[in-house]
Amino acid sequence: MKTLSDNFLDIREAIRDLCSSFPNEYFQKIDADRAYPAEFVQALTEAGWLAAMIPQEYGGSGLGLTEASVIMEEINRSGGNSGACHGQMYNMGTLLRHGSPTQKETYLPQIARGELRLQSMGVTEPTTGTDTTKLKTTAVKKGDHYVINGQKVWISRIQHSDLMILLARTTPLAEVKRKSEGMSIFLVDLHQALDNGMTVRPIPNMVNHDTNELFFDNLEIPAANLIGQEGEGFKYILDGLNAERTLIAAECIGDGYWFIERATNYARERIVFDRPIGQNQGIQFPIAKAFTNIEAANLMRYKACELFDAGAPCGTQANMAKMLAADASWDAANVCLQTHGGFGFASEYDVERKFRETRLYQVAPISTNLILSYVAEHVLGLPRSF
Numbered sequence: 426m427k428t429l430s431d432n433f434l435d436i437r438e439a440i441r442d443l444c445s446s447f448p449n450e451y452f453q454k455i456d457a458d459r460a461y462p463a464e465f466v467q468a469l470t471e472a473g474w475l476a477a478m479i480p481q482e483y484g485g486s487g488l489g490l491t492e493a494s495v496i497m498e499e500i501n502r503s504g505g506n507s508g509a510c511h512g513q514m515y516n517m518g519t520l521l522r523h524g525s526p527t528q529k530e531t532y533l534p535q536i537a538r539g540e541l542r543l544q545s546m547g548v549t550e551p552t553t554g555t556d557t558t559k560l561k562t563t564a565v566k567k568g569d570h571y572v573i574n575g576q577k578v579w580i581s582r583i584q585h586s587d588l589m590i591l592l593a594r595t596t597p598l599a600e601v602k603r604k605s606e607g608m609s610i611f612l613v614d615l616h617q618a619l620d621n622g623m624t625v626r627p628i629p630n631m632v633n634h635d636t637n638e639l640f641f642d643n644l645e646i647p648a649a650n651l652i653g654q655e656g657e658g659f660k661y662i663l664d665g666l667n668a669e670r671t672l673i674a675a676e677c678i679g680d681g682y683w684f685i686e687r688a689t690n691y692a693r694e695r696i697v698f699d700r701p702i703g704q705n706q707g708i709q710f711p712i713a714k715a716f717t718n719i720e721a722a723n724l725m726r727y728k729a730c731e732l733f734d735a736g737a738p739c740g741t742q743a744n745m746a747k748m749l750a751a752d753a754s755w756d757a758a759n760v761c762l763q764t765h766g767g768f769g770f771a772s773e774y775d776v777e778r779k780f781r782e783t784r785l786y787q788v789a790p791i792s793t794n795l796i797l798s799y800v801a802e803h804v805l806g807l808p809r810s811f
């Protein structure tokens with residue numbers, strides 16, 4: 426299948442080669458057992474792929490978001506799921522952009538070597554949801570440490586991470602001029618925090634995605650773990666979200682190609698009424714349409730990557746890429762399932778697993794409605810709705 430993604434062939438071939446050691450049966454078993462693909466993530470780490478965006482001076486490869494996105498795309502295109510490890514690729518960006526020289530020198534080389542995992546980011550809260558600036562988790566400075574109280578929800582990969590970036594309010598909402606002010610970000614050592622002020626409750630969910638509720642009850646973290654300036658944390662988090670959204674767009678593109686390839690292969694091979702089902706336009710057209718939408722979304726993904734790598738503002742393109750790619754992959758998922766008929770529901774065909782996995786991206790890390798609202802207000806200048 427010839428696609429827009431015929432660039433960066435050296436990276437693609439290396440990732441495909443690595444992924445070929447982890448066949449569909451591996452991911453089927455991991456999914457059925459609700460296990461973590463530890464061997465797969467270890468192989469990616471040892472090969473240095475998850476350190477792609479860490480500058481060379483800190484021991485990474487110093488590659489751009491474009492190349493990083495190709496890595497994530499190829500993992501999903503090969504039948505795997507980057508969701509198990511994509512946090513390691515982009516969370517460090519917050520530290521890189523806003524951390525002190527000491528923090529960067531302490532953590533980035535260890536992250537690059539895979540000795541430290543910074544796979545988790547704690548933003549979402551149960552009572553405030555997408556209305557992030559109203560979050561209720563507080564961090565109060567007492568001497569040389571901050572005391573954290575509150576609750577987070579849907580915080581992923583805690584069990585497979587050593588560190589977490591946490592967003593908490595350091596100045597009450599009532600005392601700031603703008604609601605985006607007065608929040609700060611911290612690096613939390615998860616091993617120290619666990620059962621020492623932080624408790625974790627896993628959330629069983631539709632996909633094999635380790636995600637959790639976190640409860641903070643007077644968790645103490647060193648003041649030295651504040652990243653950047655106190656009160657500026659929301660801005661720092663937003664900076665990092667553009668990379669996250671663009672990488673996830675690339676993962677959706679990878680999923681999309683996977684669904685199209687499976688659908689076309691099956692449509693060619695499955696004989697019903699004495700002919701391949703793919704001979705019927707009722708089968709061909711939805712596949713062709715889904716493929717067209719993936720190619721179109723892919724253009725916006727590369728545009729977002731190009732702007733990010735040039736250091737230019739890319740919020741609009743990152744958001745639009747994420748929405749278009751998530752819609753395209755979800756459409757392709759439905760088409761693939763429909764093309765497979767009953768067999769689409771059988772786990773051994775992988776379609777139902779990938780179908781569930783790609784569905785997540787309509788909601789996380791930002792839901793489609795919130796992207797539309799961003800475009801309506803920030804790009805088109807329509808009145809604020811909330």
Ligand SMILES: Cc1cc2nc3c(=O)[nH]c(=O)nc-3n(C[C@H](O)[C@H](O)[C@H](O)COP(=O)(O)OP(=O)(O)OC[C@H]3O[C@@H](n4cnc5c(N)ncnc54)[C@H](O)[C@@H]3O)c2cc1C
Nearest residue numbers: 546547548549554555579580581636788789790791792794
């Ligand atoms: C598997 C999984 C993993 C996750 N991992 C993480 C993580 O690691 N870290 C983290 O911080 N978060 C994580 N999240 C949280 C995720 O980012 C949120 O679920 C997502 O941003 C949506 O927020 P919410 O669930 O609070 O929905 P809500 O804000 O409650 O919204 C519910 C629905 O209403 C819609 N809606 C809300 N307000 C409006 C409006 N004004 N106009 C129109 N529609 C509106 C939304 O689009 C959404 O569809 C994860 C979520 C899942 C499911």
